Amino acid sequence: MRIYHQTVRETAAVIIADGFEDSEEMYVSDFAWCGVWVFDRPFCPDGASGDTVLTLEIPDHVFAQYEWIPEGATHRGSLIPAAVLNRYGRPVPVDRAGVPASSTHA
Numbered sequence: 001m002r003i004y005h006q007t008v009r010e011t012a013a014v015i016i017a018d019g020f021e022d023s024e025e026m027y028v029s030d031f032a033w034c035g036v037w038v039f040d041r042p043f044c045p046d047g048a049s050g051d052t053v054l055t056l057e058i059p060d061h062v063f064a065q066y067e068w069i070p071e072g073a074t075h076r077g078s079l080i081p082a083a084v085l086n087r088y089g090r091p092v093p094v095d096r097a098g099v100p101a102s103s104t105h106a
Contacts, residue, residue: 054091
């Protein structure tokens with residue numbers, strides 16, 4: 001499954017070089033959740049911010065294991081521990097259509 005992580009350009013460069021790092025935030029509760037938000041599509045309109053999107057291929061069951069399903073969502077999202085994501089290699093930047101920036105078109 002191809003997943004996407006939206007962030008700012010400076011953070012994207014660090015992620016590409018060093019891998020994902022967990023962040024902690026309060027989400028729909030008073031409990032602090034820890035991990036990396038990833039989505040099933042680039043540039044999610046709600047929740048994610050930043051001008052850069054990274055993509056990575058992970059097994060479907062990994063995404064499903066950590067998936068959050070908010071009511072009325074228009075996309076799928078997962079809060080996956082960084083150590084789990086980093087097992088699948090480094091992400092690559094994509095354009096607004098979700099195409100890897102390193103792709104060339106004939």
